Amino acid sequence: MKKIKLAFYSASGCSGCMLSFFDLEEFFISSERFSIVWAPMFTNSKLEDLEKIDKIDVTFIEGSIRLSEHEEIVKILREKSEKVVALGTCAVFGGVPGLSNFYSTEEILSEVFGSDKEVPKPRLLLDGKYELTLPEFRDEMRRVEEVIDVDHFVPGCPPSEDQLLKIIDFNFEEKWIVEKSSVCNVCPRKVEEIKVSSVKRAFERDDGRCFLIQGILCFGPLTPGNCEATCVKVNVPCRGCYGAFPNVRDFGAKVVDLLSSIAEKNIAEELSRKYPNLARVIYAYTLPSAIINKRVRKR
Amino acid sequence: MKIIAFACQWCAYRSADLAGTLKYEYPSSITIIKVPCSGRVETEFILKALAEGADGVFVAGCPKNECHYRKGNFVAELKTSILSNILPEFGLESSRIAFLEVSSSDAKKFVEFARNFDERVRSLGRNPIRRYSHEKD
Structure with missing residues (x-):
C-alpha cells in the first residue's frame, strides 16, 4: 500500500495544535497508512532534507507568519505539496500572537531585549568560516493564507478531536473543517x-x-x-x-x-x-x- | 478630504434632499450613501470605509423613538459610540466617526452638523492609514 506522505511545520505557533494529533489514539492506530517525511518539531528534519523531497501529499502548517524564514519554508512546502492545511486558529486567523500587530517592531524588540545593544546581531563563527544570519523580523503578523494558497482551514486552539478525526481519514473535501453552529x-x-x-x-x-x-x-x-x-x-x-x-x-x-x-x-x-x-x-x-x-x- | 455618510432613507437622506431643494450649502467632501435604516450599517462598513482611506464617517438616522423599524437608530448610535472607544487602540482618532439624529424636515440641522463635522475632521488632518501609505509610495 502506498503511504500518504505528511509534513508538519510550525511557524510562530506554540506547537499545541500538532501535539493534539499525538493525543489521539487513532493517529497511532492508523499510523501504517502514512509516513511523516518532514517535521522539524519531532523528527530530525533540516532545510536541506526538505529540498531533497520531491512530493508531499498533505502539509499541516501551524502558527502565523512573522519571520522571513517562516515565509520561505512555507513557500517551499506549498510548491511540493498537493494539499496544504492551515491547522489551528493562529494559521487561519492569526491567533494570540497576532495581537503583536498592536505594537511596532521596535516596541516588541525593546520590550524583549531591553536596550538596542542587546538585540541579537549576525555574527561570524569559527574565525570567519561560517556566517551566522538571523531571519528578518517583519513589520506585521500575517495569516498563512496571505502568503500562500491554503486548501483547507481547521481553526481551533487547539482543534477538537472530531475535527482531527476527520483529518486523519485523509479524504476530506470541504474547505473549512469546523462546526456550522455556535x-x-x-x-x-x-x-x-x-x-x-x-x-x-x-x-x-x-x-x-x-x-x-x-x-x-x-x-x-x-x-x-x-x-x-x-x-x-x-x-x-x-x-x-x-x-x-x-x-x-x-x-x-x-x-x-x-x-x-x-x-x-x-x-x-x-x-x-x-x-x-x-x-x-x-x-x-x-x-x-x-x-x-x-x-x-x-x- | 473625504467623508462618508450613511443616511437612512426615511429621515436623514430626506433631510439632505431637502437641504438641496432649499439650496443650503454643505461641504462637498461629504459623500452620502443611502441605507434602508441606520441600524443596517454594520461596524464592518465603517471600518472598511476608514481602512480604504475615508477621513471621517458618520451615520445619520431618525430622531429618538421615531425609527421606522423601532430601534434601528438606537443600535446605530450605540455601535458608533462603542466603535469610537475602540478606534484609539488602532491609532485612529475617535472623533472621526459620529452619529447624527435628524428628522426629515430638519434640513438646517443636517447642514449644520455636516459643516461642523467637516471642520472637526479637517482639524484632525487626513486619515493616518492613507497618510502613511501615501508617504511610502
Whole structure:
C-alpha cells in the first residue's frame, strides 16, 4: 500500500495544535497508512532534507507568519505539496500572537531585549568560516493564507478531536473543517432572549445565568461550537478561540454589532470603563484577519 | 478630504434632499450613501470605509423613538459610540466617526452638523492609514 506522505511545520505557533494529533489514539492506530517525511518539531528534519523531497501529499502548517524564514519554508512546502492545511486558529486567523500587530517592531524588540545593544546581531563563527544570519523580523503578523494558497482551514486552539478525526481519514473535501453552529448551541446556560443592561467583568459575581444577560462579555454566539462549550461548563465566558465563522470577515466588528443589538440602554461608556482595552479583548484571536489589522503608525 | 455618510432613507437622506431643494450649502467632501435604516450599517462598513482611506464617517438616522423599524437608530448610535472607544487602540482618532439624529424636515440641522463635522475632521488632518501609505509610495 502506498503511504500518504505528511509534513508538519510550525511557524510562530506554540506547537499545541500538532501535539493534539499525538493525543489521539487513532493517529497511532492508523499510523501504517502514512509516513511523516518532514517535521522539524519531532523528527530530525533540516532545510536541506526538505529540498531533497520531491512530493508531499498533505502539509499541516501551524502558527502565523512573522519571520522571513517562516515565509520561505512555507513557500517551499506549498510548491511540493498537493494539499496544504492551515491547522489551528493562529494559521487561519492569526491567533494570540497576532495581537503583536498592536505594537511596532521596535516596541516588541525593546520590550524583549531591553536596550538596542542587546538585540541579537549576525555574527561570524569559527574565525570567519561560517556566517551566522538571523531571519528578518517583519513589520506585521500575517495569516498563512496571505502568503500562500491554503486548501483547507481547521481553526481551533487547539482543534477538537472530531475535527482531527476527520483529518486523519485523509479524504476530506470541504474547505473549512469546523462546526456550522455556535457555542450557544452546545452551551448549558440556555436562554430565550438576551438583553444586556449593565457590564461586568468575568471575575465579578456569576449567578449561573447566560453570561451575556449578566453583562459579562462572552463571544459564544459568534464562535463555532466544536469545543462543546468547555469553557462555559467550567464557568468561564467564551473568548472566541475558534475564531469567526467561514463567512465572517471581521470577528471584532461582529462583536460590536452583537453588543449594540442586544443592549437595552447605552452601555458604551460603561463598557470602555470596565474593559479599557476592549479591542484587545474582542480581537484576541483574530487581529491579523480584521479589516484594520494593525495599529496605524508612521513607517 | 473625504467623508462618508450613511443616511437612512426615511429621515436623514430626506433631510439632505431637502437641504438641496432649499439650496443650503454643505461641504462637498461629504459623500452620502443611502441605507434602508441606520441600524443596517454594520461596524464592518465603517471600518472598511476608514481602512480604504475615508477621513471621517458618520451615520445619520431618525430622531429618538421615531425609527421606522423601532430601534434601528438606537443600535446605530450605540455601535458608533462603542466603535469610537475602540478606534484609539488602532491609532485612529475617535472623533472621526459620529452619529447624527435628524428628522426629515430638519434640513438646517443636517447642514449644520455636516459643516461642523467637516471642520472637526479637517482639524484632525487626513486619515493616518492613507497618510502613511501615501508617504511610502
